Amino acid sequence: MTETSPITVAALYQFTPFDDPAAIRGPLLALCEEVGIKGTLLLAKEGINGTIAGGENAIQQVLEHIRALPGCATLDVKFSTADEMPFHRMKVRLKREIVTMGEPDIDPRASVGRYVDPHEWNALITDPDTLVIDTRNDYEVAVGTFKGAVDPHTASFREFPQWFREHREELLEGKKKVAMFCTGGIRCEKSTSFLRSEGIDEVYHLKGGILRYLEEIPQEESTWDGDCFVFDERVTVRHGLEQGEYDLCRACRRPVSAQDKASDAYVEGVSCPRCINERSDEQRARYAERQRQEELARRRGDLHVGAAPDSDD
Incomplete structure (x- = not known):
């Protein structure tokens, strides 16, 4: 499916009890793939969370599907746009929590600020x-x-x-x-x-x-x-939700500025000033090979899909 620019980006979440998140996953993923949506959605017994992107009509079809799920009629959605698809693929993942805090007794449905x-x-x-x-x-x-x-x-x-x-x-x-x-x-x-x-x-x-x-x-x-960091290929957005000027370190998935890229610690796809001391030589060698494969794929006009981050928010 070919999408025209700009692409609609929808960030969404809903706390609601799902008795069987696994039963929800298959139909939701199938619909997203059918209409050409990409992004990440997380499902857990406490609800749904994630960000998806695609054509406006396709996004609305997926949102209608989600709003028909138990307790999702008032789904919280924030829209923005992107000039290019900000995700490489579509993932619908099963999790223990849709945002991981590790406090099992906390229930936003019962009490929030x-x-x-x-x-x-x-x-x-x-x-x-x-x-x-x-x-x-x-x-x-x-x-x-x-x-x-x-x-x-x-x-x-x-x-x-x-x-x-x-x-x-x-x-x-x-x-x-x-x-x-x-x-x-x-x-x-x-x-x-x-x-x-x-x-x-x-x-x-x-x-x-x-x-x-x-x-x-x-x-x-x-x-x-x-800027505000976002969990997709835009990396950051500014006022008016315009795309910022940060890039992403493919080794640690953190944002890198122009100043970071001027550092000796920055090697595209391999390291940045924040992760240079967090990774081993063996890991950096793997990242370097991955970067080489991605560059070869780009020259062929193919898409080489690397690791992508999950969104907490």
């Missing part, structure tokens, strides 16, 4: 009584965040509960409210539910996440600083 519209967000986070926390991973925060937000410096969302418990007293000192945000909103469903389970009542989160804020709030009124 208060949603804050993007147009009301600035007033909340500039209030001196408000503690503002970025719930995303360290490499995401590094390319952009809200001014004054606390960076937990976590490598994964699993680390967030322990981080908060260890720093709770100092974080909450002199604060009456806690406001949290993430890329599309799903991590905050769990992080605000977690804080409420820890006995904190005045908890808020940005409705629609950073993506909706960047879509709706003009840059001249914005308190956002930098």
Whole structure:
């Protein structure tokens, strides 16, 4: 199926009980492949999460299918566009959690923080009584965040509960409210539910996440600083959801800037300044061979599909 530009990108999630996620997977994957959709969808007993891309009509067909699933009639979807297909393939994966926090007793369907519209967000986070926390991973925060937000410096969302418990007293000192945000909103469903389970009542989160804020709030009124990392080949987006200028390190799947690429530690497809000391010589040799194969495939006009990241958000 040939798609015309721009391509519609839909980021979605819904917390709802699925008795048998495996039974949902087959028909959903078949439809996505039939209409030419690419991306990643995660299914678990707690619901669905992911990002997909394709033609506008094809996207609507898939969303209609998902909205017909139990509890998905009010599916949360955020739309953006891309000039080129931002995914290499379509995956529908079965998971224990649609966003992995590792706290089995947390249920966003039972209790979450208060949603804050993007147009009301600035007033909340500039209030001196408000503690503002970025719930995303360290490499995401590094390319952009809200001014004054606390960076937990976590490598994964699993680390967030322990981080908060260890720093709770100092974080909450002199604060009456806690406001949290993430890329599309799903991590905050769990992080605000977690804080409420820890006995904190005045908890808020940005409705629609950073993506909706960047879509709706003009840059001249914005308190956002930098780009927003997204889990697809666009790498980052800016205000108006325009594509940013970061590339992706194919070794560690982190964003790389022009400055990063000027570093001696950067070798396309093999390493970047962030992962140069995290990988062995053997791993880098494998990455170098993969990069060589991809370059050969490009010269032939073929698509060589490498590893792609899963989206938490």
